[in-house]
Amino acid sequence: MLQELKEAYGFIFEDDLIEEIAQVGSLQYVVAGEKIIEIGDYVKMMPLLMEGAIKVMREDKDGDELLLYFLERGDTCAMTLSCCLGQTKSEIRAVAERDTKLIMIPIEKMEEWTSKYKSWRDFVFESYHARLNEMLETIDTIAFMNMDQRLMKYLQDKAKINQNEVIAATHQQIAYDLHTSRVVISRLLKKLEIDGRIKLQRNSIEVLEL
Amino acid sequence: MLQELKEAYGFIFEDDLIEEIAQVGSLQYVVAGEKIIEIGDYVKMMPLLMEGAIKVMREDKDGDELLLYFLERGDTCAMTLSCCLGQTKSEIRAVAERDTKLIMIPIEKMEEWTSKYKSWRDFVFESYHARLNEMLETIDTIAFMNMDQRLMKYLQDKAKINQNEVIAATHQQIAYDLHTSRVVISRLLKKLEIDGRIKLQRNSIEVLEL
């Protein structure tokens, strides 16, 4: 674990801190599609993403969903972080987008490391910064873009995070992520295909324009 | 200044820190409507809100605007905070919603206080937490609500932040904040008036249902 930690976080954390993480952190593997955190959960551990990717979603009272953003290696979930510190319930749902390896850190360490390690403080601040910017981008997307543009951006983001220009997803699944209906997605996807920007197959979409 | 600082922040900051703030901070008065930070500005000072209220806006390349949230006494702008730490440009615009009194802190102090004062760390984390939740609420609003609901929520929020159930605003100004057109706002306001939820006058709106 130590070696992997150094690979993923060696550039930002001091050796002392990395060793502490290796000691108190517990490895956890999550297969693609599996839920990591549910809305309303109390968060007792903070995840550091080692490998894979995580999809962060928002849901309202009526069960309407919306994709917020993806997390990659080196990221941590600032929302979770925020919940850890405040001892509040999770406001979001996290689902493994790919097979994912996490290191879970007990929240008691948070306070300790924050005063002890400058690199940890910087990491936490940087995470908040990154997450606020992701949220801003999400707001830009839903506030200023039409559904066809949102869809294209979604496909590009998803191809990138899965490191594969062929996306495995049904129209219905995409519709959930973008908080719209399957019919709308089918309609727009067909239009994108006619325009030569994607190629449609059953259960998968190839993004031609990246 | 010391006395006011104790009133506004005495419950969260140690006396030592409050004295430091009083020493290095500079008071600044901003009248309602005046701009505080523009998109693209480099941020050299961090504001602590003593009195008044600030409106935080997002704008895209085409000049389309959207209100993100309001800040009140005791708040700081986490976006600014985030920019200070990262030495990046502002992603948002801040405008005084009411006459506002700020204490501006040089960003050099940030790093120092973060390692020195636990209460400062907690404040910064709490600010991030609050801002992330505001952003989530903003996303909920634009993603899950219709324009009539958004408008009513906007009027209520604005009445609250201005501590006055009579809102001074033209339909056009509201339209900018909600990123829609004047005609749409006029239409929906008239409907809200017919439903007995507000009362319309020229240049002002009285919110009856709070």
Add this chain to the structure above:
DNA sequence: AATTCTTTGTAACCCTTGTTACTGTACAAC
């Protein structure tokens, strides 16, 4: 091969929101 289930394509329709255009009214400046 026949059946069933899942996924996709598409038409028709409706509602919300955005656009254009025109009118009337309050208010300030002259």
Add this chain to the structure above:
DNA sequence: GTTGTACAGTAACAAGGGTTACAAAGAATT
């Protein structure tokens, strides 16, 4: 008072996107 300007009301229409309904095509099961 007359004029000009900002603000508000409203009609008519357009566009985007949500809904319902149904058909066709793969894939899985029997």
